[in-house]
Amino acid sequence: DQQVKQNSPSLSVQEGRISILNCDYTNSMFDYFLWYKKYPAEGPTFLISISSIKDKNEDGRFTVFLNKSAKHLSLHIVPSQPGDSAVYFCAANPSSKLIFGQGTTLQVKP
Amino acid sequence: DGGITQSPKYLFRKEGQNVTLSCEQNLNHDAMYWYRQDPGQGLRLIYYSQIVNDFQKGDIAEGYSVSREKKESFPLTVTSAQKNPTAFYLCASSLQGDTEAFFGQGTRLTVV
Numbered sequence: 001d002q003q004v005k006q007n008s009p010s011l012s013v014q015e016g017r018i019s020i021l022n023c024d025y026t027n028s029m030f031d032y033f034l035w036y037k038k039y040p041a042e043g044p045t046f047l048i049s050i051s052s053i054k055d056k057n058e059d060g061r062f063t064v065f066l067n068k069s070a071k072h073l074s075l076h077i078v079p080s081q082p083g084d085s086a087v088y089f090c091a092a093n094p095s096s097k098l099i100f101g102q103g104t105t106l107q108v109k110p
Numbered sequence: 111d112g113g114i115t116q117s118p119k120y121l122f123r124k125e126g127q128n129v130t131l132s133c134e135q136n137l138n139h140d141a142m143y144w145y146r147q148d149p150g151q152g153l154r155l156i157y158y159s160q161i162v163n164d165f166q167k168g169d170i171a172e173g174y175s176v177s178r179e180k181k182e183s184f185p186l187t188v189t190s191a192q193k194n195p196t197a198f199y200l201c202a203s204s205l206q207g208d209t210e211a212f213f214g215q216g217t218r219l220t221v222v
Contacts, residue, residue: 006152009150034210036213041198041216041218042215042216043114043116043200043202043213043214043215043216044153044200044213045213046210046211046212049210089152089153096141096158096160096206097143097155097158097166097168098143098155098202098211099155100145100152100153100154100155101152102150102151102152103151103152
């Protein structure tokens with residue numbers, strides 16, 4: 001059973017607009033979450049993380065929001081740039097292992 | 111330069127042969143992981159290790175084996191028992207199990 005879910009396989013936005021990528025999880029005991037970005041045929045690179053003691057974490061154009069009651073987190077990219085086009089993975093970190101969602105392919109159009 | 115290195119980048123094997131994928135890190139990380147990615151799917155955990163000489167099965171360990179004899183190295187063997195071995199394999203490491211993991215560039219294994 002998928003413990004971390006990204007229900008939108010793809011997202012297309014215009015350059016300069018906001019990109020919002022969503023992620024849901026099933027286990028309320030999960031307390032640390034991460035977002036990774038991945039280009040084809042490469043390893044994922046770490047973007048941003050959030051601990052369950054916070055509801056928001058910001059790093060430049062990237063902001064992650066956590067709603068513990070809804071077991072939902074989202075990644076906001078503002079403004080979106082064509083170089084942001086990639087697959088984005090949400091991950092949870094329970095019991096010292098990383099569990100990933102299926103990924104969302106973001107396309108930012110010039 | 112510090113980092114995590116997977117080799118080779120592309121690997122071809124005949125069906126029925128075992129094959130070992132290399133993963134080395136010089137980041138002094140305690141934890142290491144192996145994931146598999148298939149087209150249109152996320153990253154699925156095969157095995158992970160939090161300390162030398164110890165490792166645990168992930169979600170899809172059947173048909174795979176690992177060893178962790180040295181802190182720097184976590185090789186993955188894809189055995190002939192793995193029914194669908196063709197995939198993109200990713201190795202990762204982290205300082206501890208509860209921090210962000212750094213990934214290698216991956217090995218694309220094709221079994222013909």
